[in-house]
Amino acid sequence: MLTYLSNPQRFMAFSAWAAPLFFAAAVIALGVGLPWSLVFSPADYQQGETVRIMYVHVPAAWWSMGVFAFMAAASFVGLVWRHALADVAARAAAPIGATLAGLCLITGSLWGAPTWGTWWEWDGRMTSMLVLFVTYLGYIALWSAIEDEEKAARLAAILCLVGAINLPIVHFSVEWWSTLHQPASIVRSGGSAIHPSMLGPLLTMAAGYLFLFGALVMMNMRAAIFRRRVESARARGGEA
Amino acid sequence: MSGSGPFQDKPSLRVESLTLKRGERILVRDLSFVAAPGAFVEVRGGNGAGKTTLLRALAGFLKPSAGRIVFDGAEEPSLTMHYVGHLNALKGGASVRAHLRYWAGLFGVAERDDEALSRLSLAAQADLPARVLSQGQARRLALSRLVIAKRPVWLLDEPAAALDAQGRAVLAALIEAHRADGGVVVAAVHEALGPAPSQTLTVGV
Amino acid sequence: MSGSGPFQDKPSLRVESLTLKRGERILVRDLSFVAAPGAFVEVRGGNGAGKTTLLRALAGFLKPSAGRIVFDGAEEPSLTMHYVGHLNALKGGASVRAHLRYWAGLFGVAERDDEALSRLSLAAQADLPARVLSQGQARRLALSRLVIAKRPVWLLDEPAAALDAQGRAVLAALIEAHRADGGVVVAAVHEALGPAPSQTLTVGV
Amino acid sequence: MSAFVATFKRDVALMWTGGGALAPVGYFLGATMLVPLAMGPDRALLEAAGPPLVWIAAALAVLATLERLFQADLEDGSLEQMLLSPAPLEMLVLAKGLAMWCVVGLPIALAGAPAAIALQAPIELVPAIVLSLALGMAAFIGVGLVGAALTAGVKRGGVLIALIVLPFFAPPIIFGSAVAVGDAVAAALSILAGCALGATALGPIAAAGALRLQAE
Amino acid sequence: MSAFVATFKRDVALMWTGGGALAPVGYFLGATMLVPLAMGPDRALLEAAGPPLVWIAAALAVLATLERLFQADLEDGSLEQMLLSPAPLEMLVLAKGLAMWCVVGLPIALAGAPAAIALQAPIELVPAIVLSLALGMAAFIGVGLVGAALTAGVKRGGVLIALIVLPFFAPPIIFGSAVAVGDAVAAALSILAGCALGATALGPIAAAGALRLQAE
Ligand code: HEM
Ligand SMILES: Nc1ncnc2c1ncn2[C@@H]1O[C@H](COP(=O)(O)OP(=O)(O)OP(=O)(O)O)[C@@H](O)[C@H]1O
Ligand SMILES: Nc1ncnc2c1ncn2[C@@H]1O[C@H](COP(=O)(O)OP(=O)(O)OP(=O)(O)O)[C@@H](O)[C@H]1O
Ligand SMILES: [Mg+2]
Numbered sequence A: 001m002l003t004y005l006s007n008p009q010r011f012m013a014f015s016a017w018a019a020p021l022f023f024a025a026a027v028i029a030l031g032v033g034l035p036w037s038l039v040f041s042p043a044d045y046q047q048g049e050t051v052r053i054m055y056v057h058v059p060a061a062w063w064s065m066g067v068f069a070f071m072a073a074a075s076f077v078g079l080v081w082r083h084a085l086a087d088v089a090a091r092a093a094a095p096i097g098a099t100l101a102g103l104c105l106i107t108g109s110l111w112g113a114p115t116w117g118t119w120w121e122w123d124g125r126m127t128s129m130l131v132l133f134v135t136y137l138g139y140i141a142l143w144s145a146i147e148d149e150e151k152a153a154r155l156a157a158i159l160c161l162v163g164a165i166n167l168p169i170v171h172f173s174v175e176w177w178s179t180l181h182q183p184a185s186i187v188r189s190g191g192s193a194i195h196p197s198m199l200g201p202l203l204t205m206a207a208g209y210l211f212l213f214g215a216l217v218m219m220n221m222r223a224a225i226f227r228r229r230v231e232s233a234r235a236r237g238g239e240a
Numbered sequence B, C: 001m002s003g004s005g006p007f008q009d010k011p012s013l014r015v016e017s018l019t020l021k022r023g024e025r026i027l028v029r030d031l032s033f034v035a036a037p038g039a040f041v042e043v044r045g046g047n048g049a050g051k052t053t054l055l056r057a058l059a060g061f062l063k064p065s066a067g068r069i070v071f072d073g074a075e076e077p078s079l080t081m082h083y084v085g086h087l088n089a090l091k092g093g094a095s096v097r098a099h100l101r102y103w104a105g106l107f108g109v110a111e112r113d114d115e116a117l118s119r120l121s122l123a124a125q126a127d128l129p130a131r132v133l134s135q136g137q138a139r140r141l142a143l144s145r146l147v148i149a150k151r152p153v154w155l156l157d158e159p160a161a162a163l164d165a166q167g168r169a170v171l172a173a174l175i176e177a178h179r180a181d182g183g184v185v186v187a188a189v190h191e192a193l194g195p196a197p198s199q200t201l202t203v204g205v
Numbered sequence D, E: 001m002s003a004f005v006a007t008f009k010r011d012v013a014l015m016w017t018g019g020g021a022l023a024p025v026g027y028f029l030g031a032t033m034l035v036p037l038a039m040g041p042d043r044a045l046l047e048a049a050g051p052p053l054v055w056i057a058a059a060l061a062v063l064a065t066l067e068r069l070f071q072a073d074l075e076d077g078s079l080e081q082m083l084l085s086p087a088p089l090e091m092l093v094l095a096k097g098l099a100m101w102c103v104v105g106l107p108i109a110l111a112g113a114p115a116a117i118a119l120q121a122p123i124e125l126v127p128a129i130v131l132s133l134a135l136g137m138a139a140f141i142g143v144g145l146v147g148a149a150l151t152a153g154v155k156r157g158g159v160l161i162a163l164i165v166l167p168f169f170a171p172p173i174i175f176g177s178a179v180a181v182g183d184a185v186a187a188a189l190s191i192l193a194g195c196a197l198g199a200t201a202l203g204p205i206a207a208a209g210a211l212r213l214q215a216e
């Protein structure tokens, strides 16, 4: 599948129908998940209605890390096998990942105000999430600062691979520092510790985020490929 | 220069018993000469003789240890001369055309990008960032300042460096046209530029 | 080269259907040639034709889009060739002699400062910091790496830039001696360096 | 187009293609982020000590941006060309400073809002903090121009310029920090405005003098 | 003389003629000096919040020194020559990092003693602080090499490198600050040693990879 898609032509053909399909899937998942989680799911016996922020916050947290892992994998492929499409994919994913990280930070601090009585606290998880967010910014800044695209791609790939060291730190930070933030309760050894009535909407929302990410990445990639084609056409025109 | 006619006031360059030092070394001792309108002064000398030092003094960057440099018949040195040195003064991130526009603003003259581009055969590179230019293309861009700034006195330090045969021909034509308009050219060279000099100064011993 | 005799193994440079791109532009298309021991390959072409690009690819800095570059009869490229490009690789704060010592270490060869200084007529500048060197003196210092590193294949990009007549004569003599020792010289030039080339490549159209 | 406008435009364009405000603002936010990392999660301590440190981060961010300002111009020959312009060098330096304030100073001042909140400044002080940072940036840049000009010829001048400039950063930092903790805000703001004016007026003159010597 | 030794010697000599440790140490002390200025004269506050800030000053001082490390080599052609050496580029990068640690890192660690005392650290912790800074500097430099290599081609890369590198500075700062306040000193020191080792081992490899691309 991946080697099949590594050809830009085939990718364009594939994404021409896959991107709308993902988008439709995202609309359905979010269309079900949003009302389910924000209106119909039960309020928490401790936190009351504010628990609903979770359905936005937790998938954003998961996928902001997931997107970075995706970028790291794409960077590795781009660096080792020199697949131009992998570079394009990594670049296309970065702003989405940064947005998700930002969303996680914002919803987290919105959630923190009623539950912990503070907007922001420098505990391990929040700090390491902020670090991840800054890493995203650095990655994007490096891309935009280097004009030669091919060079920028490979340099950014090196940064991304080095930055991936951060991911386990974000995930395990809660255990290492053990402060305010909730430890992992869903993805952990020994089974999930969350009530099924909340798990349903949460997983639906997570799926919705994933489909949306897929659609947006493909759209960003298509735009980048189109732009590159226009540029190379112009360069050939200039040569003649 | 094409399309704009000869200079109104034709300044000449007068140098009186000039002495220049770098560190403790005296490079130019008691040099005097006059370059009248239309003059082409060739500055000769081996590596390290002091050609660059002399030109930088004429451009006003370097204070002479003794002697004077005067532009007769000119209001202000900055409106009178232009200097193209070893350094091309390019910014890698800016396009060729952006450089020409900036220089027009900096020197307070009208924008004439297209004329400059075609004179120096840089039209195909107009939108490239300076970073990707070849050595000779960068040199052409630096020389295009002469077309843009349009000052009567030109101070050129190895202007033909990195130019190919076509580039040297362009440079020779620019110099000839400039002299015909009543301009003055002072150029440090290792090899003749083409136009016959009206005067040759040799620095160093 | 004086005092050290011809090279043990005499590698030759073989280029097979090389294609080089910068940005989207193809500069060298399907180029093949062989430079046997003693060869002097002159690379010609106008400004921006791709001479520098070709030499940087031969030096291994630039990955070819297609084709191969092989040093036949050599253990390792880094022990086989040396490159002197447009940039002189000098540090303003270090003295001329400090550069020579550093290069000897960097290239893993014996120190021979005095030989290099006298070959390039830089003895008087030995203790000056590179910052104060004139353009031509700086170029001589860069060329002195050829004497220091003593590699069999030389890749030279406009080596005579900024040199005076004496400097060009020195360069010509270096090249002749190198060829006599069985070395290979590939040089991009706008004007003949002196020694008759055994082969001329023209890049660009 | 006057030389002033041309210089301003070029510098804005060059900074913009070089990544714009993203990097300086990132530096600023990154440096503020380090503060709580270093001080640990003690909330009360951070509340007391945090907000003034926004000013230190801002000072260091602008410093990091300043240092290559004239060094690049000196090395590539652009400075020589600026000297050949009929416009006085002081004007051109002012244009460069202004460009830097627009592309770097103002965004950092705005980023001061989230930074101050993260360092536990009272929310009602945030507008005053942003305003004070905007003024302080002008003062920093005015002084910084002189430092950048003095060190333009020095390789690795980055730390040297800091050494030269930091003492002059002290007054804006002192009064700016007063704003950040809500101490005599109006008075501090007017003093900051004075610093900004003074530095903007005198900085380019001193910087131009230093640059003329650098070109020799 | 091996290429490693030659590179080390040259870099030490160049940094030395460029002012040596004077400027980075001055930057470091200058930045620590700004802290009491910003925080005001409250002694108790300074005692609580001050010592960890030594680490921020140290991180920023090394950052300011790092940024031109490879940029100069790229611009003047020295990088091409390093690539022509028979020695692997990784070794040469390591030599440059080591030189920087000797000329800049170690002096800053030593200057950490007066700085920590000025920021009211308990006197008996000073040896541990100096040791921790020496280790932390190695970690900073190892990571910084990668940042410097990634941004070598970027004009005004100074702030970009900071943005890239600061997230990786977080762990040493967290554990270093723990040492500065006397928190589980032995454990923190061993984690710092781990950071230093990891960064020194991996930094040059990633940096060399980036530099090869820069030379294209
Ligand atoms: C700005 C502040 C916050 C940040 C940066 C943040 C960050 C994160 C991250 C990164 C995760 C994913 C952890 C993983 O799976 O490895 C996460 C999960 C979670 N967060 Fe937050 N969070 C913040 C505030 C909050 C608040 C205030 C609450 C609720 C009181 C909260 C509740 C949760 C829950 C329940 C999970 C799911 C835990 C799991 O099952 O893994 N978070 N958060
Ligand atoms: N501080 C100094 N101490 C001693 N000598 C110096 C100092 N500064 C410059 N020099 C010498 O002054 C001379 C400067 O020469 P200049 O650059 O004017 O030469 P040039 O004629 O332009 O040479 P080229 O043809 O190589 O460009 C050089 O020989 C240089 O070594
Ligand atoms: N990214 C790019 N996009 C388009 N063209 C490019 C790009 N990078 C380089 N070029 C072009 O490639 C050519 C590079 O030429 P190169 O430096 O090899 O020329 P050269 O033969 O050495 O010329 P010179 O004699 O002037 O030194 C130039 O024409 C340059 O404009
Ligand atoms: Mg000269």
Ligand SMILES: [Mg+2]
Pocket: B134, B135, B136, C051, C052, C053, C157
């Ligand atoms: Mg070339």
